[in-house]
Amino acid sequence: MLQRREDLALFESALERLDMDQRAVFCLFELEAMSGEDIAQALEIAPGTVYSRLRSAREAFRKSVRLLTARQTSHAGGAP
């Protein structure tokens, strides 16, 4: 339960570090399971733009998770 809450907090923090365009595509594709084509239509952008934003969002998300989990680990390790 605690782990899940921490994971959720990490998720939210990582999400906040994405810019709006990345965040929108990331949420719609990864969380809402929309297709790239549907996202393109809904956001009125080219499908290629959807995929490039998704790619950059994933990279940014990955970096954030790495950074945040490392920080979490070091905090946990430093606790008395």
Added chain:
Amino acid sequence: MSDPRRWLEDPSLTDDERRVLRAGKDIERPGDVRERLFASILAAVQFPPGGGGAGSGSGGAAGAGAAKALTAAASATGAKVNAGAGATAIVKSFAAGAAVAVATIVGHQLVAERPPSAVVTAPVRSASSATVPPRPSVAGVIGVPVSAPAALDQRPLPVVARVIASSLATAEGRVATDGAAPAVSEAPLATPQDASDLAVQESLLVARARRQVRSGRGAEALVTLDELARTSPHGVFGQEREALTIEALGLTGRRTEAASRAKVFLGRFPNSPHASHVAAFAGE
């Protein structure tokens, strides 16, 4: 171009990444929270930071109002739906972004903050559509305007709405209401299946009307506004709808009618962010 596999199915994901992403994916998103999530996404991505020239002031103002309402709505939802807390945070993250994007633009008093009875609901007469009495209100729906290239006006509006609505349905494991993938069609979204459909429809119609007014197509705007008055008589963009109606009437030469409605508008909403703009039409 085919979609990449969902990230959760990607073997290259580390355990940490998978766990964190799974936590976000597993968030329970009740229908109303999801509706706001979609609305907030649209609000956030359609109001680019630093935007807001003369022509976009109205949209930006509405975006600010939408962001404000989204934040309030998200807070309210989070308070009563524990399972939706995570989703609420996501909504807030978008709402905050939208607020930042339009922070420099004048605030907007959402009609949703007033009782529905205060909303101006006078239908618009237009050459191509008869006046139809307003339908009952669907309260509590958050909609946001969408700013898009003028060329979008030529695209069938319902498609975008249905894409979003059907995705919502599909993602929830329900059968899509129309039982098929969204089809390109000029058929209006005459009978929204639920509040989500209606919210999306309202925001898209407001956006369409705004684009038509801004590009000087008053008659077309009146048709759109007429549809809006019929489908969302007590929607969240009542003030903006009426302000656009006044402008559209002015554009089509119906200055007396525009002046009359402008005076009523100013009497009802003296502090509206649209007041100064509407006042220009009040003097005939």
